[in-house]
Amino acid sequence: MISFLIALCPFVAMLPEDRADDVPVKSQISSSSVQIRSFESHGPYCGIYSILAAAASFGKSVDVASLWVPEVVSAETGSNAANLLYGLRSVGLDGTCHSGLSWLDLTENENPMILHYRSAISGQEFDHWVTLLGSNNNGKLIIYDPPFPAVETEPSMVLAKWDGFAVEVHPLGRPSLNPYLWQVMALGLFFVSVWIFTIVKSYVLSEQSLLAQACIVLVVIVSGSVLLHRILRIGLLNSSISVAAVQDRYFGTDFKEIGIEELDSKSRQGVVLVDARRATSFKNGSIRNAINVPVDSSLAHREEVLAKINRNEEIVVFCQSENCEYSDKIARFLKFNGFKKVQIYRNGIREWEDKKVVNDRS
């Protein structure tokens, strides 16, 4: 099933472009309450794209026009769960709503799921739908979020943006998700823990002082937590990028910001300059001696690049312009990973280019 879904990914990824010509304009939509703002996934049409992707994963060819109805997109902000169910039934599929799902449900479920998501990693609201097409052999989840192609994503990254609500897509009357899987597994683990503690109990002395007992309990708790979050792939101590994404949401930027003159003098002093833009932008030119830690780079790539830098060194992060958020994200990532002197050059490469000090790398 998983390999089938993976095989479908390139096709699914092409959907938005393929269907763009078929998409009706505003006047063709019967409800005046539906307003077309853009064809971005973060607009009101993420629900439709999700239905299309789920239908494609079942090999169904869908007439897109049939989904451009108010019953599928009922509000200016987009579709709700009832709209998705209507849309799925109109394409010959069925859906089951589940709330309070766990990370285990994401990795173990065989059917595609439409996940309730945050449209922006630092966004406060769950205002978006994406389609989970399955997982690959490496345990990564395949997420389709138009206009981007289907991508393999770390489960932790999905968890950082998901509220636990999902619509499981399945053929009529054939849901496969067991909503109690998590509870059963957790209770199983609980009884194993009780059994282990019962065995341990027969080996420990009962005359320990109260303080000694409390200390032992605290040590067991802390070491158990650290072990668990180190072992599990979705552990908080194992997923620094996802943790940084959550931190980004709750903590304002508290980095020192510097101006162009200060940056110019710092760059001459050999301060580490980090360009947070994507690799393609970096190749077109950046500030002299800057290194690239793209905002969309993998953890492995970041670790490789940052391994050469001392954590006590001064680092200045920048991106395109003052409206660009990439530098904040990378700065927070650096701070989280122990780099102590992180600063931001807020006006970015645009101001630097205006001053004609770009070292053209191309």
Place this chain on the structure above:
Amino acid sequence: MIARSIGLFLAGVLLVSAIEHAKNPFFFLGTVYSYDLLDSNFGLWAAAILPTSQFLLSAMVFAQIWHAGVALVISSLFALFVFAQGLALAKGLVIPCGCFGVESNTSIGWQSLFWVLSLLIVSLFYAVCCIYEHNASKRCTITENAEK
């Protein structure tokens, strides 16, 4: 017998809370941050330790191991929850309590504070009973040893 029943009740509450929080550790991390009590690093550690501690404490109550120490730590945990909710209420934060994971949409208010305060009182009673029992059994052991 009463203390044992109270212990099992508290263990049940902790277990349900732990299972719900562990469903999505990143959602729970967000809940911890939304209380606006800890900085990013301490918040991370709190989010990592709290659900596991609830789970392990619950298992320890069921296994009846280190019961006096466990009761003391459970009381401290509930005292921490009361403190966090009280402070959030005093700050006027309108945030979900997050007491039982993603699905608990109850906002922090007098109702949630009353609930956690009740649990604190019950856990203190449990701790007193366990400590009394612990001291009594220690006295018994000492007397037995002296008689030998």
